[in-house]
Amino acid sequence: MREFDFELALCAHLEREGRIVSRQLGGAVHGRRVLDTVVVEPGPEFDERAAITPRPLPTAAIESSVGPGRARYWKDAFDCHPDRAERAVELAVERGFFERERRGGRTYVRQTARYPDWFDGILAIENKPDLGRPGDLESQLRTDVSLALADRVVLATASYVTGAHLNRIPEEVGVWRFDPDSGKIDIRRAATQLPTDDAAIELLEERPVQTDVRVVSAAEKGRARRQLAERAYGKGWRSFDYPACDRCLPDDDGIPYCEWKDRAVRESDECSPDCGGYEAADPPAIDGESLRAERTPWRADPDGRQRRQSGLDRFG
Numbered sequence: 021m022r023e024f025d026f027e028l029a030l031c032a033h034l035e036r037e038g039r040i041v042s043r044q045l046g047g048a049v050h051g052r053r054v055l056d057t058v059v060v061e062p063g064p065e066f067d068e069r070a071a072i073t074p075r076p077l078p079t080a081a082i083e084s085s086v087g088p089g090r091a092r093y094w095k096d097a098f099d100c101h102p103d104r105a106e107r108a109v110e111l112a113v114e115r116g117f118f119e120r121e122r123r124g125g126r127t128y129v130r131q132t133a134r135y136p137d138w139f140d141g142i143l144a145i146e147n148k149p150d151l152g153r154p155g156d157l158e159s160q161l162r163t164d165v166s167l168a169l170a171d172r173v174v175l176a177t178a179s180y181v182t183g184a185h186l187n188r189i190p191e192e193v194g195v196w197r198f199d200p201d202s203g204k205i206d207i208r209r210a211a212t213q214l215p216t217d218d219a220a221i222e223l224l225e226e227r228p229v230q231t232d233v234r235v236v237s238a239a240e241k242g243r244a245r246r247q248l249a250e251r252a253y254g255k256g257w258r259s260f261d262y263p264a265c266d267r268c269l270p271d272d273d274g275i276p277y278c279e280w281k282d283r284a285v286r287e288s289d290e291c292s293p294d295c296g297g298y299e300a301a302d303p304p305a306i307d308g309e310s311l312r313a314e315r316t317p318w319r320a321d322p323d324g325r326q327r328r329q330s331g332l333d334r335f336g
Contacts, residue, residue, distance in 0.1 A: 026176075027056055030145070036273075043259065047164065051224040051225075067317070074309070077112065080107075081109065141171040149178040154188075157189065161173060168214035278297070
C-alpha cells in the first residue's frame with residue numbers, strides 16, 4: 021500500500037471517532053519537520069473555540085495584550101514587527117476574534133471572546149505502511165521525541181511488527197499496526213507521555229561526524245504547540261484536490277478513490293491526460309467540511325462572537 025492511501029485511510033478512521041485530525045503539518049520550532057498526521061484531543065473549552073471561527077487564529081493575535089474588555093490602540097498591544105502585527109489584526113478581525121473601531125483617526129481593537137483552553141493533547145503519527153523501506157524513520161522519530169512538541173508520538177504501519185523493529189526506534193514511540201480495510205488498530209506498543217511543558221533539544225541536522233541541535237525554551241514550545249493545534253483545527257485532513265477525471269469515485273469518507281487504479285490517488289502526482297485510464301470530467305463535488313462537521317465537534321459555520329454590528333470597520 022502507498023503511503024498516501026494509508027495516511028488517508030487512517031485519518032478517516034480517526035475522524036470517525038470524533039477527533040480533530042489533520043495531516044502534513046510543520047512540527048518543528050527552529051528546524052524543518054513535517055508531521056504526517058496530527059490528532060488534537062478536544063479540551064474543556066472546545067465549544068468556545070469552535071464558536072469563534074473554523075479557521076486558524078493568528079499566533080500574534082492570541083499572544084497580544086488585546087483582551088475582551090476595553091479596546092486598545094492596536095500598535096500598543098503587540099510585541100512584534102508592525103507588519104506582522106497589522107497582518108494579525110486583519111486576520112483576527114476577518115475571522116471574528118477581534119472587533120475594531122476608529123477613534124480620532126486611530127484603530128482600536130478588542131477580543132470578541134477570551135482565547136479558550138480548547139485542546140487537551142496532541143498526538144503526532146508517523147505513517148510508514150512498509151517497514152521494509154524505513155527511509156529516515158529512526159532519525160525522524162528521535163527528533164519528535166527529543167523536541168516533545170506532541171504529547172505522544174506513534175508509528176503507524178501496515179507491516180508485521182517484529183521485536184527488531186521495536187528495538188530500532190525510540191522506546192517512547194508507540195507502535196500501531198493499522199489495517200485500512202477493516203479499520204482495526206493493533207497497538208503493539210503504547211506511546212509514552214512526553215514532557216511537553218519542559219525545555220527541549222531540537223535536532224536540526226545529522227551528518228556523519230556532526231549533529232546540529234538547538235535548545236528550545238518551554239515558552240517557545242508552548243507557542244509552537246498552540247500554533248500546531250490551530251493549524252490542525254483550521255486545515256483538517258482533506259487538503260487535497262480531486263482529479264478532474266470520470267474514473268475518480270470518492271468513497272463515503274471523501275477519499276479520492278480511482279476506479280481504474282483501484283486505489284486512492286494524489287491528483288497532483290498521478291492524474292493527468294497522460295494516465296491510461298484518464299477520462300476528462302469535472303472534479304467530484306465533495307463537501308469535506310460537511311463531512312468533518314458531521315463526525316467531529318469542529319463547526320464549519322459558527323455564529324461567531326461578534327458583539328456589535330454597527331460602528332465597526334469605519335475607516336475614513
